[in-house]
Amino acid sequence: MLEERVKETLERVAETGPSEAGGYDRFLRRRRRAARTLTAATGVALVVVLGLAVAMPWILPTRRTATQVTAPTAGGGAAALSRPHQGFEVDLPDGWATLGADSGVHRVDSPSVGTISLVQKSPRAAEMTISTGLINSRYNAVLGRPYRGPSPPTGVRYLEPEGTVSSGRRPDGRPFLRAVQRHPDGGGVVDYYIWWPYRCALGPDLRCPAVLGLRVLHLQLHWTKLAQPAKVMAAAERVVRTVRPIGNAVDPAPVPGQPTCSANSPDRLGVVDTYRGRELRDPRTGAYALAKGSVEAMLRLADYNLVYCRVQHKIAVVVMDGDTPAAVRGNGLAAPVSDVLLGMVASQPLGSWANWQWTNWCGSRSATPWYVDPDVRPAKRLARITSSPPPCLDPRHPSVLQGGHTAP
């Protein structure tokens, strides 16, 4: 049938593309450009508004101060903020506050968030974020620590310094790179990348991948034209010099073992892919083939905390026909999902996946498969598997759900 051939051809052709590696980096650069354009446009708009205000003072009967974009939470002093899984601890600089729940941005005390965000109290015109990431291996040589491992995995988002790059060294000897970008409107960005390798001590059966030697502590400072660049840059520089390595960043390594991934919640871990059709190769491995007329659901595990963590779950697939489980043999088939993941800020973490195949459905076309957490009673639906049911191959035979196995 021509429709089937068109579908098959489109699916095959779509697999022939070049690698997706570096996509997120390109996205970040594009986003930054868009932000600058927006800033410039906002500046023009501000000039227009100010001009109008000057020309028509009756429009603004009272003089107003500039409104602030974000409001900091209460805080201050030398409170220590730590991210043990990311291996750093920092003192809150004077004049800065945590960008916390009141601003609606994120909860800084959430252990699942590996980033610390700070905002200058007055004027509120500068922000600092501190997180860990992997730097492109060529910069390790610049840091004086040439990378000697195998080729770093593709698809990982590696940090790339942009702007005018210089180098420095902390009092404890850790080298760092500094990349400065000044914007024409008076604002700017400084990125610091401090050598912050991950120290593995996870037992004899787990080797620490060389790629973890690329870990850096990334401090990014943004400021607008309302800020005093020298002042905010000095604050950032102080943080760079005083931020303390802890946990897995310390040598020898008192690492915190294997924490659970993302609060161990499977709906935060799964990346669902669904394929339908026949003989469709898995675009990631290029090795998998579907049986004719089947629907395949793949659950790929991912974590973004850039630490080793352990996930231990059961995930099941249940085909629902309305509010009741459909008459499918093997319905509710669960897969044990247990693995140690190396979380990455990336699209291709070193993880594992589970898959199921559903074939020969002759019932209602509105039947829908779901991922569920079978360990919760009543079973909790995690995600709808977006696919129409498989075709009816033979009404005399039952519909079957197979698989539920995991693969590294």
Added chain:
Amino acid sequence: MRLPGVADDLQFREFFAGEYGRLRRLGFLLSGDWAQAEELAQEALVRVWWVWPRVRRLRHPGAYARRVLVNRHRSLLRRAVIEARHAVRTHTHEAYQPDQGEDAMVLWAAICDLPPRQRAVLVLRFYEGLTEAEVARLLRLPLGTVKSLAHRGLVRLRATLDAAATGNPRGGGS
């Protein structure tokens, strides 16, 4: 409008990881050019990022991104129909590595030669698996027009394949 924050960033990374490849493939099938597909996917994701605090609450944020991509592709076509068509024809055959068999290659070439709207309807119907009503909503076309475009596209593909089977390469046009 609240701008995305750090927590949004983490969530968005996850979203990006799940959608980027899919959007890129859709962009390629619509444009026939991987470079343009990359542009379309990146542009769509940047636009999604700006409204991420709102979009992430949607039931299917990926569908929103797909809509942005398709609209972007349509507006590009509208702006430069002739250039876009030329680009499609120029890039298509060199972009596809014909390792899937001659039959698929002929069919893909025929799909690339379809007018953009017919091609978009077929891609959204058969690759994205949308219903005709969903395609109509996405392309902002009447349902009847979508049905007609799909029908005409398939007729044209069938004619091309028949012509290829009988060794008359020019028989596919209509």
